[in-house]
Amino acid sequence: MIHKSPSRRTMSRPYNQHITPSTAIRSGKPGSSVKRKNSVTPLSTPVSISTPSLRTRESSPTRFSTVSSPTRTSSSCSSRGKTSDGMINLDTILQSGSTQQYRGTISVSIRVKPSECFARNPWKIGQNHTIAHDDVGEFKFDNVFHPSSNNLQVYEEIGKPLIDKLFEGYNAIVFAYGMTGSGKTFTMSGTSDEAGLIPLSVERIYAQIMTARQDDEELSVKVSYLEIYNEKIYDLLNYQDSKICSSTHGSFIPKPTQATCAAELQIRDDSKHGVRVVGLTERDANSTEELMKWISIGNSNRRTGETDYNARSSRSHTIVSITLTRTNVASGIETCSTLSLCDLAGSEKAAGQQERRKEGAFINKSLLALGTVISKLSAGSTHPNSHFGTSHIPYRDSKLTRILQPALSGDSIVTTICTIDTRLESVSETVNTIRFASRAKNVSMTVKRNEAELPHYRENMVNSLKRQIDEQQEIIWEMRRQLGVTNNAGTDKASDTVLSLRQENEALKQKLQHCERLLDKDDTPVQDERFLEIVEMLPSAIGTVLENKIQGLESKLREYQTYNTLLERKLKEAEERVTAKEAISDHESESNRIIKEQEEELLELRRALTRKNKMLEALQSAKRLREGALRPLNHENRAFDITSVRK
Numbered sequence: 001m002i003h004k005s006p007s008r009r010t011m012s013r014p015y016n017q018h019i020t021p022s023t024a025i026r027s028g029k030p031g032s033s034v035k036r037k038n039s040v041t042p043l044s045t046p047v048s049i050s051t052p053s054l055r056t057r058e059s060s061p062t063r064f065s066t067v068s069s070p071t072r073t074s075s076s077c078s079s080r081g082k083t084s085d086g087m088i089n090l091d092t093i094l095q096s097g098s099t100q101q102y103r104g105t106i107s108v109s110i111r112v113k114p115s116e117c118f119a120r121n122p123w124k125i126g127q128n129h130t131i132a133h134d135d136v137g138e139f140k141f142d143n144v145f146h147p148s149s150n151n152l153q154v155y156e157e158i159g160k161p162l163i164d165k166l167f168e169g170y171n172a173i174v175f176a177y178g179m180t181g182s183g184k185t186f187t188m189s190g191t192s193d194e195a196g197l198i199p200l201s202v203e204r205i206y207a208q209i210m211t212a213r214q215d216d217e218e219l220s221v222k223v224s225y226l227e228i229y230n231e232k233i234y235d236l237l238n239y240q241d242s243k244i245c246s247s248t249h250g251s252f253i254p255k256p257t258q259a260t261c262a263a264e265l266q267i268r269d270d271s272k273h274g275v276r277v278v279g280l281t282e283r284d285a286n287s288t289e290e291l292m293k294w295i296s297i298g299n300s301n302r303r304t305g306e307t308d309y310n311a312r313s314s315r316s317h318t319i320v321s322i323t324l325t326r327t328n329v330a331s332g333i334e335t336c337s338t339l340s341l342c343d344l345a346g347s348e349k350a351a352g353q354q355e356r357r358k359e360g361a362f363i364n365k366s367l368l369a370l371g372t373v374i375s376k377l378s379a380g381s382t383h384p385n386s387h388f389g390t391s392h393i394p395y396r397d398s399k400l401t402r403i404l405q406p407a408l409s410g411d412s413i414v415t416t417i418c419t420i421d422t423r424l425e426s427v428s429e430t431v432n433t434i435r436f437a438s439r440a441k442n443v444s445m446t447v448k449r450n451e452a453e454l455p456h457y458r459e460n461m462v463n464s465l466k467r468q469i470d471e472q473q474e475i476i477w478e479m480r481r482q483l484g485v486t487n488n489a490g491t492d493k494a495s496d497t498v499l500s501l502r503q504e505n506e507a508l509k510q511k512l513q514h515c516e517r518l519l520d521k522d523d524t525p526v527q528d529e530r531f532l533e534i535v536e537m538l539p540s541a542i543g544t545v546l547e548n549k550i551q552g553l554e555s556k557l558r559e560y561q562t563y564n565t566l567l568e569r570k571l572k573e574a575e576e577r578v579t580a581k582e583a584i585s586d587h588e589s590e591s592n593r594i595i596k597e598q599e600e601e602l603l604e605l606r607r608a609l610t611r612k613n614k615m616l617e618a619l620q621s622a623k624r625l626r627e628g629a630l631r632p633l634n635h636e637n638r639a640f641d642i643t644s645v646r647k
């Protein structure tokens with residue numbers, strides 16, 4: 001029986017983008033197995049959906065219309081309150097103390113695969129991110145990508161905003177869900193002609209590193225790649241028969257070979273690290289090319305096979321995890337966030353081959369487990385007074401759900417892209433996918449930023465400051481010692497010089513005075529009139545003798561005067577030297593004063609350090625108290641690191 005939607009009549013009008021041959025077939029895109037003819041293959045029978053589950057509460061069209069938010073992508077952060085129907089806000093960044101949290105619901109997008117069978121196609125795409133089926137009703141999502149949309153558009157809407165969140169320190173996960181052959185791998189990996197979400201995201205990460213990197217920041221990127229095949233986990237980057245060869249970037253990477261065996265990895269769940277895959281290889285990647293090389297190695301190891309729907313069908317679920325670590329060397333703050341890109345194997349009906357049947361059974365089992373987990377989370381999120389953490393969520397039912405457990409329980413911002421095939425023969429699978437997507441849209445989550453101080457950073461900082469102070473103290477002491485020695489020696493030498501110069505000066509002065517006295521003595525009689533009279537009365541011979549005597553005395557006087565000038569110059573020079581020495585001595589006392597000031601500053605620094613240490617101890621003990629008080633709650637909600645093994 002067909003479930004009639006109450007809103008069916010009203011919703012049929014806005015769907016002006018019916019999937020028609022002209023809009024659905026993408027012109028000239030090479031590398032795709034979809035035939036690109038403008039032919040119309042009429043459906044032999046009208047679509048009739050009688051799945052009883054379509055009438056369940058979750059798939060009620062009215063419910064989807066009201067529950068789904070008009071929010072387009074997780075990048076559009078807004079702060080809307082709780083909606084009238086009790087739904088939690090979408091895409092809100094909350095500041096709680098010093099930690100930021102992202103709060104929203106799983107972002108869900110639908111991608112419709114181009115198809116040739118469009119006549120009377122009951123699926124219609126609306127303008128406002130809605131998709132409707134004549135018999136099933138209307139569904140609203142964050143994005144509904146038309147068959148003509150390309151991978152770049154998909155990336156712009158769902159990949160780019162997640163990379164911005166990755167750089168803010170949030171973990172993020174994208175998973176592609178849908179029936180086999182509906183376009184999951186095409187969306188995630190793309191083709192050689194049209195890059196998919198993974199290569200476009202990788203490119204963006206490195207472009208962002210170039211622009212966002214700060215001076216005092218260290219950045220590193222690591223990649224891991226795992227596969228879940230028949231409920232066993234394998235490391236796609238660590239196959240035993242991989243050959244080691246040199247990459248173009250100088251590092252060593254395994255040569256891509258179609259590997260046949262790899263050790264099975266185990267999941268471990270412990271209170272310290274949460275859920276993680278033990279032994280998963282993480283490879284350093286310093287450029288887009290290097291990271292893509294690792295991914296192509298992983299792809300070559302991935303298991304694919306031919307199914308009724310897809311010539312190269314992924315027979316396993318795969319997860320590429322890219323871990324970005326940003327360390328601020330000045331503050332010691334490290335943000336470590338992981339972007340996980342999952343390409344799930346497609347749900348399918350029983351296949352002809354036994355091998356395919358076995359794989360299909362495992363694939364269906366794990367997808368069913370994922371559906372159940374999403375369904376329970378959705379019920380927990382939408383029930384007014386319940387929290388999904390309080391009811392039992394069967395994460396342990398499959399390896400896939402165990403690995404996705406941390407992300408689904410609040411470790412990551414979750415985005416899913418559900419690929420659908422609108423052909424008549426796929427209708428029940430497509431409805432199931434839409435049903436899964438609408439349940440996922442109900443799941444609310446609160447995600448914390450992964451920001452932490454480097455371990456022992458403060459202790460190291462305090463110790464290094466102490467060491468610096470000690471070193472400076474040593475330098476000061478050494479300088480003082482040297483200064484003290486120079487001071488004494490210099491002062492003694494200078495004062496000796498001054499003393500001897502003063503003595504010499506004194507002696508010279510005395511000699512001068514003596515000479516002047518002599519001159520005065522010689523002069524006085526000559527100037528005396530009576531003496532001159534006597535001289536004139538004397539015989540000329542005696543006069544001549546006296547004259548000679550006077551001339552001799554005068555020449556001696558000139559000699560003494562020259563010597564006196566010389567002595568005066570020497571005295572002046574000596575006095576200048578003494579003044580210079582005194583200036584040096586002033587400078588030395590200035591240095592002493594600066595040293596004293598520095599010592600006082602050091603003392604003050606030591607006191608500040610002691611105060612800081614005490615504060616640190618008080619904070620640490622408060623933190624221990626708080627952790628002790630919160631321990632039972634943390635145990636319930638602890639976050640698990642599934643995707644990366646940090647070294």
Ligand SMILES: Nc1ncnc2c1ncn2[C@@H]1O[C@H](COP(=O)(O)OP(=O)(O)OP(=O)(O)O)[C@@H](O)[C@H]1O
Binds near residue numbers: 026031114178186
């Ligand atoms: N949007 C699209 N545009 C063009 N071709 C597409 C699109 N989606 C899928 N295809 C083509 O359809 C075929 C199957 O797609 P793909 O392998 O991506 O499906 P899948 O969902 O990954 O299947 P499986 O679960 O079996 O691995 C491929 O040849 C692919 O190129």
